[in-house]
Amino acid sequence: MAKIWKRHSADCTRGKCECRWVLDYRPLGVRGPRQRLRFETHKEAERFLISTQHKVAVGDYVDPAKVPTFEEAAEDWFRGKSHYRPAHIADIRGRLDKHLLPRFGTRRLDRITVADLDKLRDDLRSSGYAHTTINRLLQIAGAIFQLAINHGQATVDPTTRVERVRKAAREITLDDDGLENIPIPDRLLSPAEIARLLEAAAPGFERTLFLVAYLSGARQGELFALRWSDLELPKEGPGTIFIRRSLSWAHLRGEEPRPRYYAPKTEAGLRRITIPAELVAALKRWKLQSPPSPEQLVFPRPDGSGKPLYREFVLRKMLYPALERARLRRVRFHSLRHSCASALIAAGASVTEVQHQLGHASPAITLAVYSHWFQDATGSGAIDRITLAVADMASGTQRKWAQSGHFGPNEQVESGAAT
Secondary structure, rough: OEEEOOOOOOOOOOOOOOOOOOEEOOOOOOOOOOEEEEEEOOOHHHHHHHHHHHHHOOOOOOOOOHEHHHHHHHHHHHHHHOOOOHHHHHHHHHHHHHHHHHOOOOOOOEEEOHHHHHEEEEEHHOOOOHHHHHHHHHHHHHHHHHHOOOOOOOOOOOHHHHOOOOOOOOOEEEOOOOOEEOOOOOOOOOOOHHHHHHOOOOHHHHHHHHHHHHHHHOOHHHOOOOOOEEEEEEOOEEEEEEOOEEEEEEOOOOOOOOEEEEEHHHHHHHHEEOOOOOHHHHHHHHHOOOOOOOOOOEEEEEOOOOOOOOOOHHOOOOOOOOHHHOOOOOOOOOHHHHHHHHHHHHHHOOOHHHHHHHOOHHHHHHHHHHHHHHHOOOOOHHHHHHHHHHHHHHHHHHHHHHOOOOOOOOEEEOOOOEE
């Protein structure tokens, strides 16, 4: 039997005091463990008792002694990610250590509320974090709660009731010339800007690396892992680059950083890219002067060691200085890949062609990343051809269109056909 009674302190006068109420009960029945909980009011104790009895009845009750802290549950979840790529593991570890564990680490899962998670979201947003970063942290927290639920250590996931952050609206201002001052995305360079970058780059290593990155659309890790055996450079005509692996320098805590090679991110990443004859000639010239590499890397570290490149070196010693000499804004190396995609789209390439060039797993990913560029691409004239086809099939209807001015002023409709 459950009993709710008021526990008076020794100096209490037993009147309208502020002593707390005690719930003395056995949630699992007469053979279960006995528990005593304290509440501010009698109604709070009653509500808790009714809620617990309902959870026991439907099988959702978890003994509070078995509920882990957030840190314990997080480490349990993190151990299951040991098969991921080091870069992904390091990213998860950093998010846990920087944001989630300092906030919730010592608290039991059943003591973390929607309001607590709302505050985390709002604090991060006030600190200027991107909406994608905040939503990723909520996603990780939700995965931790879900694993605890699967293990019978929790019954609810409060993250499901937390509103996600949307990208903030950005006001468009006018510059001195009266034009809309819309910032150019830092991940995109126009063909004219690419030409300026190549002209400013040092001949040989830099210029060839930037040119291959732009014309192939390959990922940075894929380029740094390229071997000469991955290239087909014929005497004449276009050549081929085979993307077979990717380089990663990511390392886990307690480990020394070292280069690791993996298959591309997706099965579609294993691909064959056709390159123009001009790039074939540039690669041939580079092969004659490239430093030796035990792994036969196309772009080994230029210090003569033959070791693989790493991102910071390329950015700070090559790309950033070349951009400064070309008087271009600072962009990431990944911008060359995005610039390749935008140039293909502007030239009329199909979604599937861009997908294959970039190694995306599906056209949906290509559209998700580059949909606005497809929308901005020059029209194919398809709607005009459809209009004329319909006009050809219905002479009466197309005369009405002609009379109403839907055809141009110099167009005529004769013998049931628009000319």
